[in-house]
Amino acid sequence: MDIGQVFTLTITQAFGVTALIYLFAAIGLNVQFGYTGLLNFGQVAFVAAGAYAVGVIVLTFDLSLWLSIIVALIVSTLLALLLGIPTLRLRADYLAIVTIAASELLRLLVRSIAFKDVFGGAQGLNGKLGQEFHDLNPLPVDFTLPIFSWSRQDLWVVIVGWSLALLFTLFVWGLVRSPWGRVVKGIREDEDAVVSLGKNVFVYKLQALIIGGGIAAFGGILWAVAKQSVQPDTFQPDFTFFVFTILLLGGAARVFGPIVGTVIFWFLLAGFGEVLSSLINNGYISFLTPTDVGSIRFMLMGLGLMLLMIFRPQGIFGDRRELALDAR
Amino acid sequence: MLRRVRLALGVLLLATLAFLVSGGLSPVHAAETTITGTLTTPGGVAVSGVVVTATGPDGVIASGTSDEKGVFVVPLTAGGTYTVEIDVGTLPEGITLNNEADASRSLLVLGGEKRIIIGLSEGGESGIVAEASGTGERVAQLFLDGILYGLVIALGAVGLNLVFGTTGLTNFSHGELLTLGAFTALAFNTAGLNIIIAAPIAIIFAALVYGWGQNRILWRPLRRRKTGLIAAMIVSIGLAILLRYTLVLFFGGAPQSYQQFAGQAGITIGPFNTTPKALILGALAIVALAATVIWLQRSRIGKATRAVSDNPALASATGIDVERVISVVWIIGAGLAAFAGIYLGLTQNTVWNMGQRILLVLFAAVILGGLGTIYGAIVGAMVVGIFIQMTTLFIPTEMKTVGALFLMILILLVRPQGLLGRKERVG
Numbered sequence: 001m002d003i004g005q006v007f008t009l010t011i012t013q014a015f016g017v018t019a020l021i022y023l024f025a026a027i028g029l030n031v032q033f034g035y036t037g038l039l040n041f042g043q044v045a046f047v048a049a050g051a052y053a054v055g056v057i058v059l060t061f062d063l064s065l066w067l068s069i070i071v072a073l074i075v076s077t078l079l080a081l082l083l084g085i086p087t088l089r090l091r092a093d094y095l096a097i098v099t100i101a102a103s104e105l106l107r108l109l110v111r112s113i114a115f116k117d118v119f120g121g122a123q124g125l126n127g128k129l130g131q132e133f134h135d136l137n138p139l140p141v142d143f144t145l146p147i148f149s150w151s152r153q154d155l156w157v158v159i160v161g162w163s164l165a166l167l168f169t170l171f172v173w174g175l176v177r178s179p180w181g182r183v184v185k186g187i188r189e190d191e192d193a194v195v196s197l198g199k200n201v202f203v204y205k206l207q208a209l210i211i212g213g214g215i216a217a218f219g220g221i222l223w224a225v226a227k228q229s230v231q232p233d234t235f236q237p238d239f240t241f242f243v244f245t246i247l248l249l250g251g252a253a254r255v256f257g258p259i260v261g262t263v264i265f266w267f268l269l270a271g272f273g274e275v276l277s278s279l280i281n282n283g284y285i286s287f288l289t290p291t292d293v294g295s296i297r298f299m300l301m302g303l304g305l306m307l308l309m310i311f312r313p314q315g316i317f318g319d320r321r322e323l324a325l326d327a328r
Numbered sequence: 329m330l331r332r333v334r335l336a337l338g339v340l341l342l343a344t345l346a347f348l349v350s351g352g353l354s355p356v357h358a359a360e361t362t363i364t365g366t367l368t369t370p371g372g373v374a375v376s377g378v379v380v381t382a383t384g385p386d387g388v389i390a391s392g393t394s395d396e397k398g399v400f401v402v403p404l405t406a407g408g409t410y411t412v413e414i415d416v417g418t419l420p421e422g423i424t425l426n427n428e429a430d431a432s433r434s435l436l437v438l439g440g441e442k443r444i445i446i447g448l449s450e451g452g453e454s455g456i457v458a459e460a461s462g463t464g465e466r467v468a469q470l471f472l473d474g475i476l477y478g479l480v481i482a483l484g485a486v487g488l489n490l491v492f493g494t495t496g497l498t499n500f501s502h503g504e505l506l507t508l509g510a511f512t513a514l515a516f517n518t519a520g521l522n523i524i525i526a527a528p529i530a531i532i533f534a535a536l537v538y539g540w541g542q543n544r545i546l547w548r549p550l551r552r553r554k555t556g557l558i559a560a561m562i563v564s565i566g567l568a569i570l571l572r573y574t575l576v577l578f579f580g581g582a583p584q585s586y587q588q589f590a591g592q593a594g595i596t597i598g599p600f601n602t603t604p605k606a607l608i609l610g611a612l613a614i615v616a617l618a619a620t621v622i623w624l625q626r627s628r629i630g631k632a633t634r635a636v637s638d639n640p641a642l643a644s645a646t647g648i649d650v651e652r653v654i655s656v657v658w659i660i661g662a663g664l665a666a667f668a669g670i671y672l673g674l675t676q677n678t679v680w681n682m683g684q685r686i687l688l689v690l691f692a693a694v695i696l697g698g699l700g701t702i703y704g705a706i707v708g709a710m711v712v713g714i715f716i717q718m719t720t721l722f723i724p725t726e727m728k729t730v731g732a733l734f735l736m737i738l739i740l741l742v743r744p745q746g747l748l749g750r751k752e753r754v755g
Contacts, residue, residue: 086737105733238569295577302567309562
């Protein structure tokens with residue numbers, strides 16, 4: 001077993017493209033769930049909106065990638081309004097069910113034959129989605145980093161992705177320190193108290209949903225650009241729940257919670273997968289096959305989410321006083 | 329009278345299934361199944377540009393278009409009973425179906441090759457006339473399908489709603505109670521028991537272990553710890569993920585059928601096409617649901633359940649043992665869910681994510697009827713079941729779940745407490 005290689009693969013995934021996609025969704029969810037207390041179970045819909053905006057604009061309509069980013073933000077805002085206006089007045093568990101249902105509804109719509117011409121049906125949209133972005137790649141050919149094993153193309157995505165993620169983190173940091181942040185935290189803790197101060201709670205919640213959704217949409221844009229493919233069945237509800245796991249791992253309502261959570265989550269998950277695969281391939285474990293590794297990883301994710309929620313609902317680095325989960 | 333030249337043209341649909349097991353992160357795509365076939369006239373002329381769609385048990389849909397050689401490929405994500413439909417609108421001019429019923433037929437996709445023969449006519453008038461006369465029959469057929477589907481939803485939704493009513497838990501792992509029940513029956517069935525014997529044993533096992541046991545090991549300690557309802561909801565999501573992939577690990581990702589009744593021949597009663605097993609299961613489901621309703625109305629513990637559902641604190645104050653009621657509710661809920669799972673397993677097949685796929689429909693039924701209202705689940709389930717099937721008259725079959733989810737969101741807008749709910753239930 002090559003420990004060096006296992007470590008390289010693990011650390012590459014912990015900071016890699018997939019981790020970044022989850023990170024954007026988690027930063028967005030932190031605004032919605034962590035700070036405002038909105039139980040958004042449909043975060044995957046915003047990621048899908050971003051990814052499909054790129055796919056449809058670039059492939060279906062053959063327009064610029066840069067235009068698609070603007071469209072992605074418009075679409076995610078519309079989605080937030082569409083989701084938020086009927087549901088944000090409802091109790092938390094209703095909001096959860098409706099948001100998860102809406103995300104499934106959208107997935108079924110984009111994979112349907114009726115809209116195949118626009119969204120590509122079950123196969124999705126595949127092609128040169130991120131060409132304009134990759135053309136800007138300033139890295140010299142054959143450029144490699146020590147420890148990490150990204151391709152030149154992935155490295156360019158990772159550099160831009162992490163820069164954006166840090167920018168959004170800074171934005172969230174500023175946001176929650178502002179008067180706006182105090183109001184949404186107040187909504188999370190005691191909605192009635194905020195109402196009695198004359199604040200329009202509904203508008204603040206809607207704003208939180210739009211901001212969080214917009215940040216998550218960047219995860220989708222990154223997805224389309226980096227993987228050059230947008231497929232409907234990758235946007236299953238489980239995506240949202242892994243984002244919740246990441247957020248709770250890092251600590252909800254912590255500015256750096258999403259970043260810490262993402263890196264820990266993917267480090268543990270990838271590390272476990274690589275070690276287990278390596279053990280199986282080298283004959284140390286004979287009762288499992290390499291295809292079982294995927295299932296076991298998901299089982300651990302589920303178990304991890306349960307244990308986190310039971311024993312440390314505020315997350316590993318969270319503050320229990322900060323996040324009163326059942327305030328409403 | 330129109331002269332109709334009817335050249336009985338046979339079309340062979342070869343459904344070839346390829347199960348490709350692949351590794352990678354997601355077992356969702358582990359098993360790749362396709363329906364492929366060739367559309368030709370007996371003279372060998374390929375019929376191209378015809379859209380063939382396959383609709384799976386939960387509205388999952390896939391389609392393929394025949395190319396210039398008449399070959400079409402419909403990629404599926406899982407096996408199961410598929411409704412294979414030919415879009416008559418895409419048939420070339422002059423080519424019609426021999427029999428209007430051939431436009432849509434049910435196909436059990438398990439493994440190996442499957443052939444269905446569809447007659448094509450050349451030179452007939454368009455199928456519009458035949459379609460118009462078939463609408464009445466189609467409505468009747470969809471109504472029966474809707475009732476049968478509604479009964480499955482009701483079996484699943486009653487437990488979901490009872491648990492919510494008595495404990496306040498929105499249980500996202502309730503779908504897995506269906507899956508676990510179906511797989512327990514599968515395990516007994518594989519061990520050699522006939523499914524007629526395996527099913528009741530599995531239901532009792534499910535009621536005691538997955539119902540009573542789950543409450544005892546997980547939810548009761550959580551209530552003691554005063555874990556919040558939202559935290560508990562997220563715990564149930566973790567549990568659902570854990571259970572699903574445990575099933576994948578032990579049973580694999582490919583769909584499986586019980587050894588008996590898998591390919592039962594259909595029967596026609598009046599305007600209805602169905603299978604005997606579906607009718608018997610439907611009758612048993614009605615008995616089970618009626619027994620539950622009578623139990624809630626008449627028995628002491630049933631009345632106590634309604635009392636706890638109404639107001640746990642007040643019920644507790646009147647001397648009702650709330651924990652005991654919750655135990656009973658879990659037993660009944662898990663038993664009914666296991667029945668629903670076996671029902672789906674018998675009429676379609678058992679697959680690791682069958683419960684997850686029906687969960688949102690269960691929620692739609694429960695919300696429609698009123699979250700926490702005991703009878704609301706049954707009423708909501710029947711409405712949703714019939715609604716889902718009936719909407720296929722107006723929207724593509726692939727979107728029938730979309731319709732149900734849309735209905736749920738609409739209900740929340742107009743009457744968030746549901747049909748039978750009281751207004752104060754929504755905060």
